[in-house]
Amino acid sequence: MTTELPADFAGKPLIACPTCDTLHVEPSVPTNHAACCRRCGRVLAAPRENAVRNVLALAVTSTILMTGAVFFPFIELQAAGLHNRASVLDAAMAFSQGIMAPLAIAVAFLIILIPTARLVAIIYTLLPLVQKRQPYRFAAHAFRLAERLRPWSMAEIFVLGVAVALVKVAGLATVSLGPAFWAFAVLVVVNVLQDNTMCRYTIWKSLETTRR
Amino acid sequence: MPVYNMEIPGNDAALISAQRAGLVACSHCGRVYPPGTESCGRCGSGLDPDGRKSLQGVWAWLAAGILVYLPANIYPMLRTNTLLDSSESTIVGGAIELFHHGAYAVAAIVFVASILIPIGKFLAIGYLAMSLGRRSRMSVHHRHMLFEVVEFIGRWSMIDVFVVAILSALVHLGSVANVNPGIAAVSFALSVAFTMLSAQSLDPRLIWDADEEDR
CATH class of the missing domain: 1.20.140 (Butyryl-CoA Dehydrogenase, subunit A; domain 3)
Incomplete structure (x- = not known):
């Protein structure tokens, strides 16, 4: 069963959480911030300064x-x-x-x-x-x-x-x-x-x- | 660390999985592709055709892991020769011996790492694989937590093999004392490796699919 993606977001680059497959809009995370999955809470990106x-x-x-x-x-x-x-x-x-x-x-x-x-x-x-x-x-x-x-x-x-x-x-x-x-x-x-x-x-x- | 607010496609609060949206996602870096794509353009990993890994590998590695765990407990893990006597000890025997010597903490580490963790892992992986696609008393979040624990802890069972390796390398004092590894070390190491592979082939996205169907 597939659901159509909402029309207003078609075209935006997407990523899926590797743990639970939930779709998110590709983030541009500022340094020293952590971006977590909305469903399972996995840290998707956590860029740090000079990492x-x-x-x-x-x-x-x-x-x-x-x-x-x-x-x-x-x-x-x-x-x-x-x-x-x-x-x-x-x-x-x-x-x-x-x-x-x-x-x-x-x-x-x-x-x-x-x-x-x-x-x-x-x-x-x-x-x-x-x-x-x-x-x-x-x-x-x-x-x-x-x-x-x-x-x-x-x-x-x-x-x-x-x-x-x-x-x-x-x-x-x-x-x-x-x-x-x-x-x-x-x-x-x-x-x-x-x-x-x-x-x-x-x-x-x-x-x-x-x-x- | 401050939290960055992840945006989801669509303005309503409904979370959609890539599979539902008709996409396949890379399980390494998260990039999504139209169905039929064979490998990820960002990191080069292979993509699964329907966006999920199959369960076959989980069961196969788990069966292999349980099978080789049996001889690991029957045959000796260590052979000790001293001036006066020679003895062989199994995994359980070694832990009991430590306990009698009064080294309770170390006896506990050995017991937990080589008995409790392996058996707990067999049960946990079996339960997780069986509960996929079914209603379960455990919530999806808890099942995922169990999976993370199994994946994190599994490698630590290898400690017993290393202990045997270090003892055998170290205790070579001519006729006074000698320690040699027993054949159980091989089957125990294999058992740990097979169960690690079993846990690695379990796709956590299959666990989370149940969450999606509840909506």
């Missing part, structure tokens, strides 16, 4: 932290004169023996590769926008990929997992945290900031209007 530049800066910060998190020692264990140290990569590779090998690859993706891929894609999309130039080729693809991968980027869950693991071995041995752990912990905070600052709608629109 694109800030997101880019946060993404670069995350990339530096991620590099540190992967290469510095992560966690160290001492018991009865023996000690063992593990990096983030070792944690992923814990499953690498026997038939569990695919899980090792999956864990490496969830905690290192997917978060890194998202960062690279976001930097690739936003850098030209900040420089007020035309977006790079496939920028829309890159940004869509970054959005698709969002639920699969599990760095913050990994950090909480470390905390749980520490409690489990606390009675057995002395555990000390390396610089990589702190890099990872800060990374989680920066990621939250980044996701909250980014207004997807604004980015999609500016990608569209600056395309050749």
Whole structure:
């Protein structure tokens, strides 16, 4: 069943809420205002001042932290004169023996590769926008990929997992945290900031209007 | 943050969905197109022909998720070898062990993340998918809230897999103590991934369609 659109609005550009499909007139939201769906209340657009530049800066910060998190020692264990140290990569590779090998690859993706891929894609999309130039080729693809991968980027869950693991071995041995752990912990905070600052709608629109 | 007043097409207060107006909308960026358009010109995502994702994917991923959750609970998640003995613990066993050690908070995290959340998710997705297109005791707003909670919380179940990974990487102290992962880690990780995919294939617009029909 279709209803005709009211005649007085024919021709105005429309958008639909991605959550509940309700039609709205395409908004031009002033900065620091939030536009919410009239039916379900989803925030459709919330542009902030200098948001694109800030997101880019946060993404670069995350990339530096991620590099540190992967290469510095992560966690160290001492018991009865023996000690063992593990990096983030070792944690992923814990499953690498026997038939569990695919899980090792999956864990490496969830905690290192997917978060890194998202960062690279976001930097690739936003850098030209900040420089007020035309977006790079496939920028829309890159940004869509970054959005698709969002639920699969599990760095913050990994950090909480470390905390749980520490409690489990606390009675057995002395555990000390390396610089990589702190890099990872800060990374989680920066990621939250980044996701909250980014207004997807604004980015999609500016990608569209600056395309050749 | 001040609220910007969204304008709707038409002067009366009736909200119209894109589907009712004979349009298909992009579920990523919200652009609308005439029916028959295959992909979004703004963000490049594929558009569903009738403006809604089908339910098949939801049921298929959910069934797969429940299926692999069973072996995850039967087989051992961790194998621990110390000087004196060796032991294997399942998901539930690991939580109970923590509880006996007095680590109540951590036992609770493990229990919630690997038992309550997965089972709650199966039930919630099943209920949401069944209640589509029917009258339900839960209002549309509440059902949507349930959906958001399921989508937000689902990923956190993966914590148990990471705990096993960290323990296995860390506790390698020659003959004194060794921890190795058990096969249940694989099926548990698969179960979490499948249920995440199931929740992602559930189109929230289908939930909101019920709101439209009430008018």
